[in-house]
Amino acid sequence: MKKEDDRERVHSHSEIVEEMLHNKEIEVETRLEEVGVLVPPDGGYGWVVVLASFFANAVVDGVIFSIGETILPIWEKEFKANTATVSIATSLLAGSYLLTGPLASALANHFGCHLVAIAGALIAALGFFVSALMPALPVIYFTFGIVGGVGFGLIFLPAVVIVGQYFSNKRALATGIAVCGSGIGTSIFSYLNPLILELCGGNWRFFMFTIAGITCSCCIFGYFFKPLQPTASQVKKAAEIAKEYMDQKAEILEHEPSVEIIDNDNQYMSPGTVIERLPRQSLGSRTLNPEVPFLSTLSLNTGAERERAVWGSEVESLQVTRKSLTALNRPLSKPDAFYPGSTQKLNERNLEIATHRPSRSVSALSAGPTHHSQLMLSIAALPTTESYATGNWSEGIFSALRLLFDFDLLYSPTFHVLAISGFLTLTCFFVPFMFLGQSAIEKGVDPSLTKYLVFTLGAVNVFARIICGYISDHPKVDPLWVTNISLIIAGLVTIGVPFVDQFWHYIFYCVFFAVGVACFAALRSIIVVEIFGLERLTSAYGILLLYMGVAAFVGPPFAAYLKTVTNNYTLSFIVMGSLMTLSGVIAIPLRRINAWEQKRNMEKANPVELKPLTNGNNH
DSSP: OHHHHHHHHHHHHHHHHHHHHHHHHHHHHHHHHHHHSOOOOSSTHHHHHHHHHHHHHHHHHHHHHHHHHHHHHHHHHHTTOOHHHHHHHHHHHHHHHHHTHHHHHHHHHHHOHHHHHHHHHHHHHHHHHHHTTOSSHHHHIIIIIIIHHHHHHHHHHHHHHHHHHHOSTTHHHHHHHHHHHHHHHHHHHHHHHHHHHHHTTTOHHHHHHHHHHHHHHHHHHHHTOOOOOOOHHHHHHHHHHHHHHHHHHHHHHHTSOOEEEOOTTOSSSOTTOEEEOOOOOSSSSSSOOTTSHHHHHHHHHHOGGGHHHHHHOHHHHHHHHHHHHHHHTOGGGSTTTTOSSOHHHHHHHHHHHHHHOTTSOGGGGGOSOOSSOTTOOOGGGHHHHHHHHHTOHHHHHHHHHHHHOOGGGGGOHHHHHHHHHHHHHHHHHTHHHHHHHHHHHHTTOOGGGTHHHHHHHHHHHHHHHHHHHHHTTSTTSOHHHHHHHHHHHHHHHHHTGGGOOSHHHHHHHHHHHHHHHHHHHHHHHHHHHHHHOGGGHHHHHHHHHHHHHHHHHHHHHHHHHHHHHHSSSHHHHHHHHHHHHHHHHHTTTHHHHHHHHHHHHHHHHSOOOOOOOOOTTOO
16 A cells, blocks of 8 residues: 555656646746747848849849740741740740749758859859750750759749748838849840840850859849848847756756655566666657747757756857757748738738628638747648758758648648649740740731830739739738639730730730739739638648649640641630630639538538437337
């Protein structure tokens, strides 16, 4: 009886100690977060980052959207190939640029946006430089299309992600300025490319050398994509709090019973034997605990066997604390990495949506962070932070890729509709940029005027993005409807391109098409958050990039093939316009599909057994 009482006392005391440690961890975690979270400055050096991102977007998208109109007719003559064959190169450039997005995000998450962007600039420049030396089109597919596209993808995603690290409340403004570089770059390069080609004496190889040199300028822009770093005072305060906790933890553990009495049931030791408990050196398992991410990251960085030594040394404790702060503030550790606006305003918007549009998907109401902790990480994001903290860079990259490719979304009918809509949109997206000028020339438009068409597409895109960002802030405006209507109109006017023959008709078309694709680009992330919630934005973004990248591969060559078969662009624009119209139409019932899916999931999670009603008088 006495032994049982002793065992109960030891067990009860252990539970008390566990509870004391848990409460202390939560208390200390709160204090650590007050000094450990890297708060975006919403200004300062952040505006330098925005400017660098603006120029990087201008170069990348300027080249991608405008080079086809300049280079494709020359390659047709140089390699004696048809339009469909030469357009594969520019399609590979656009497709690789999109498909590289997830890899670029994973690399930037581990190595930093600045290093990845610089590497991307060098890779793209090398691809363009080597392309100028190549004698055959199939090799150019690889050097210009794949190598150049991968390099541009490594520039583009870091340019998007880094802005979000420096801005919170002003993120919508900062992101808007940065992405305007895309439209402005397209307009500038539509003018610049013919001038460069003329200065190069019409030699496309010298032209490619020049484009390679311009691409190298992204090394300079990428240099400014430096991550936020914890200040010395932040590190010192966090280290002091952590050391204080370690001392208190050791004191608590000293009062835990260090012996246990062995009873008769133990087959390895004789009854009455007393054994000594091993002291607890850590916070449990060597993995990140989402309730106390800071403390568990510190534990990962110190190691159980070195914990006391590390916190006994001021230099080592500061090093460990700085590393932990950096690990916890990785871009993909935050669910809003790809969200173009402020999460604070997102929460306010969701409350207004609930008031003005109660029929809106309930996912929107849970889109913002619901945890009490500022450093509380998404469960899916924990492996990336853990791998970074332990120095395992390869596992960190693969963990980030797994985060970007949460294929559970593929079981969602709602997501399939959204992804297919995006695929159809991107199938047509690049076609006017590449072939509208040639189509206009076929109808008798002066070739010297065709550069104004791509210029108009780029310029209108800038203003349309700004307007889309403004109207999307109003809770009474549904971004899904704005996008669908814009895509349907853009598709219908694309169908009408073969039936116009005046220059001003083409300008009119460019305005409507640019508005359509601008709404698609500006509002897609907002739609994903409203339907699937902020927690799933990163995963949805990664998979959608795959769909869109494949579509960019397929669309322009298919349009060019139709031109080759029919010997004009009539069928090409009719088919491409029909696909874009369809992309808007199939997404119209998206919210109804999502509501049905949520109802189905709730019924599966909480099945109700239905029993037939029986009359008490029946026997």
